[in-house]
Amino acid sequence: MQFFFEVLIGGLLAGVMYSLVALGFVLIYKASGVFNFAQGAMVFFAALTTVGFISMGVPFWLAAALALAAMTALAFLTERLVLRPLVNQPQITLFMATIGLTFFIEGVAQLTWGAQVHALDLGIADEPIEWLMDRTGMNISKFDLVASGIAAGLVTLLALFFNKTRTGRALRAVADDHQAALAVGISLQKIWVIVWTTAGFVALVTGLLWGARNGVQFALTFLALKALPVLVLGGFDSIAGAIVGGLIVGASEKLAEVYIGPHVGGGIESWFPYVLALAFLLVRPEGLFGERRIDRV
Amino acid sequence: MLYRETGQFKTDYASDQQLFPIRQDRIAVFVLLAVAYVGVPLAAQTPGLAGAIDFNYWFSGVLIPFLIFALAALGLNILTGYAGLLSLGTAAFMAVGAFAAYNFELRVPGMPMLLSFILAGAVAALIGIVFGLPSLRIRGFYLAVATLAAQFFVVWALTKFGWFSNYSSSGVITSQKIVVFGYAVDTPVKRYLLVLAIVSVMALAAKNMVRGAAGRAWMAVRDMDVAAEVVGIPIMRTKLLAFAISSFYCGVAGALYAFAYLGTVEPAGFELDLSFRILFMIIIGGVGSILGSFLGAAFIVLLPIFLDLSATSIERSFGFALPSGLVSNLTLIIFGALIVFFLVVEPLGLARLWQIAKEKLRLWPFPH
Numbered sequence: 258m259q260f261f262f263e264v265l266i267g268g269l270l271a272g273v274m275y276s277l278v279a280l281g282f283v284l285i286y287k288a289s290g291v292f293n294f295a296q297g298a299m300v301f302f303a304a305l306t307t308v309g310f311i312s313m314g315v316p317f318w319l320a321a322a323l324a325l326a327a328m329t330a331l332a333f334l335t336e337r338l339v340l341r342p343l344v345n346q347p348q349i350t351l352f353m354a355t356i357g358l359t360f361f362i363e364g365v366a367q368l369t370w371g372a373q374v375h376a377l378d379l380g381i382a383d384e385p386i387e388w389l390m391d392r393t394g395m396n397i398s399k400f401d402l403v404a405s406g407i408a409a410g411l412v413t414l415l416a417l418f419f420n421k422t423r424t425g426r427a428l429r430a431v432a433d434d435h436q437a438a439l440a441v442g443i444s445l446q447k448i449w450v451i452v453w454t455t456a457g458f459v460a461l462v463t464g465l466l467w468g469a470r471n472g473v474q475f476a477l478t479f480l481a482l483k484a485l486p487v488l489v490l491g492g493f494d495s496i497a498g499a500i501v502g503g504l505i506v507g508a509s510e511k512l513a514e515v516y517i518g519p520h521v522g523g524g525i526e527s528w529f530p531y532v533l534a535l536a537f538l539l540v541r542p543e544g545l546f547g548e549r550r551i552d553r554v
Numbered sequence: 555m556l557y558r559e560t561g562q563f564k565t566d567y568a569s570d571q572q573l574f575p576i577r578q579d580r581i582a583v584f585v586l587l588a589v590a591y592v593g594v595p596l597a598a599q600t601p602g603l604a605g606a607i608d609f610n611y612w613f614s615g616v617l618i619p620f621l622i623f624a625l626a627a628l629g630l631n632i633l634t635g636y637a638g639l640l641s642l643g644t645a646a647f648m649a650v651g652a653f654a655a656y657n658f659e660l661r662v663p664g665m666p667m668l669l670s671f672i673l674a675g676a677v678a679a680l681i682g683i684v685f686g687l688p689s690l691r692i693r694g695f696y697l698a699v700a701t702l703a704a705q706f707f708v709v710w711a712l713t714k715f716g717w718f719s720n721y722s723s724s725g726v727i728t729s730q731k732i733v734v735f736g737y738a739v740d741t742p743v744k745r746y747l748l749v750l751a752i753v754s755v756m757a758l759a760a761k762n763m764v765r766g767a768a769g770r771a772w773m774a775v776r777d778m779d780v781a782a783e784v785v786g787i788p789i790m791r792t793k794l795l796a797f798a799i800s801s802f803y804c805g806v807a808g809a810l811y812a813f814a815y816l817g818t819v820e821p822a823g824f825e826l827d828l829s830f831r832i833l834f835m836i837i838i839g840g841v842g843s844i845l846g847s848f849l850g851a852a853f854i855v856l857l858p859i860f861l862d863l864s865a866t867s868i869e870r871s872f873g874f875a876l877p878s879g880l881v882s883n884l885t886l887i888i889f890g891a892l893i894v895f896f897l898v899v900e901p902l903g904l905a906r907l908w909q910i911a912k913e914k915l916r917l918w919p920f921p922h
Contacts, residue, residue, distance in 0.1 A: 339898075343898060349694070353833070353837050356830065357889075357890045358894060359890065361889075364883045367886075371879070486699065488699070489699045531699070532707065534700075538700060544696075
């Protein structure tokens with residue numbers, strides 16, 4: 258039983274990290290209806306830029322700020338060169354455009370900073386919490402706990418931003434109805450830049466946390482793929498869904514690996530979340546918290 | 555002037571509905587086929603040319619992959635372009651085809667090669683139907699994610715279960731020798747002709763299918779599925795048929811990929827990257843166009859070769875070596891930029907540009 262809880266908590270904490278990636282998707286999908294496949298590449302780019310500046314001798318905070326500036330520039334360019342010309346195109350076209358964007362960002366990131374794996378030290382030790390180890394014998398990493406704390410803080414910040422500020426209200430208006438938002442004088446283009454910058458910020462935080470964990474490397478781009486079942490479970494347009502979905506995926510994939518894995522030869526982590534999401538979709542096609550779609554002829 | 559259908563009267567329904575209603579198109583297609591079937595192999599036999607151009611490289615490095623990818627793109631185009639169901643699992647269905655063909659050859663004594671290709675396609679079609687079932691409930695991006703489940707599951711299963719690869723290490727299979735009707739297909743030219751024959755027959759079949767009842771039902775479902783249902787198109791059958799036929803094409807393409815192109819494949823060779831490459835082919839070539847599948851495949855196969863060649867020639871003419879990472883990263887950048895560029899400039903792809911060119915040609919030299 259104790260082992261079960263150890264796996265469960267470990268999975269939940271890993272799930273928080275998935276939620277962070279999924280959050281970046283949800284932000285952009287809500288505001289612009291674009292399914293941004295490039296989020297994983299953005300995570301990679303943000304983390305790599307930070308590490309690159311650090312290796313040039315820039316202090317951590319400045320490096321992170323510079324990376325954020327780079328993400329803002331990226332948001333401007335994306336809006337100007339990709340989103341604006343493609344406005345009013347079918348969603349699928351925009352989705353494919355973001356796949357193109359993914360390749361572009363990956364190429365630029367590696368061209369600028371090189372392709373080798375960089376270590377990133379945030380000053381948080383990745384070791385078990387002794388207090389918990391002594392009391393219950395469970396092995397819970399301190400790093401995971403801090404990362405979840407940061408994630409929780411980020412989500413609170415975003416919730417405040419969305420609900421309590423003028424810009425946040427405009428963002429929600431655009432998410433609800435593009436044309437109505439335009440009619441009351443909200444600039445779509447400005448909102449898109451803001452929302453892509455916000456997603457860039459989320460990508461930066463995600464990239465730093467994952468990078469500190471596994472090293473800043475190309476594999477970070479695959480995070481996007483980890484986030485997809487999370488999105489499907491939670492619904493594409495719900496922040497709460499991204500978080501709950503992340504927790505479910507994190508916990509279930511670790512449990513499945515431990516309890517089902519040995520019977521079928523292991524390595525099922527790669528596809529289990531997808532099959533889980535698929536089974537779930539058959540019951541609720543719009544995810545846990547997603548908006549129900551009504552078709553009209 | 556030349557390309558004008560004036561005077562070509564259609565007197566019955568059949569002639570109005572034929573595949574290429576304009577005589578010049580028919581001639582062009584026949585010329586193209588003649589060049590592909592006779593001209594290219596003959597050129598390879600000509601001693602003078604064979605010395606100047608490395609035909610073995612052209613056959614096994616360019617033409618064969620082009621035809622195979624075109625076939626896979628054709629399969630994806632049926633699903634995504636005609637039936638409107640976005641799939642990111644193309645490579646998985648190719649993997650199913652490749653491993654199925656290998657196992658049929660391995661386990662059934664005296665199995666004719668063509669039959670095992672067909673059966674490989676059928677196995678892929680079955681798997682396609684299984685993973686297509688969710689499409690009845692879900693659509694759009696949710697479906698794309700569901701097809702990713704196929705992608706990861708198939709690659710995992712082929713790696714994990716040794717039976718599929720006859721218990722070789724890490725699932726690597728080496729294809730058997732291709733023998734068609736007792737005739738060994740062993741040189742690049744022969745393999746090229748075999749692939750060409752299969753691809754042209756299947757392309758013709760696809761062209762026929764999309765103008766017939768099945769194709770029209772697919773397009774109706776793509777454009778608005780609720781409306782299609784209202785006018786009496788069985789949604790379930792139409793969508794599953796699209797999945798089955800698309801997977802059949804991908805399965806045959808996968809079998810050819812293993813047997814006629816690479817010879818040795820492993821499950822890891824059918825990763826998501828390959829699915830994306832095929833998706834790019836249909837985006838750049840033209841979504842919902844048979845011709846587009848070929849144009850897109852040609853583009854995606856030729857672009858890296860072209861970039862490689864230009865990098866080499868730059869190195870040679872300036873006398874310094876480019877860093878090895880530079881070229882591959884530049885390829886990524888150019889690839890990504892081109893995709894965005896194509897979507898912005900012409901969302902319907904190269905096939906649409908070709909169509910516009912034909913429209914212009916019809917009126918030339920007059921503007922209207």
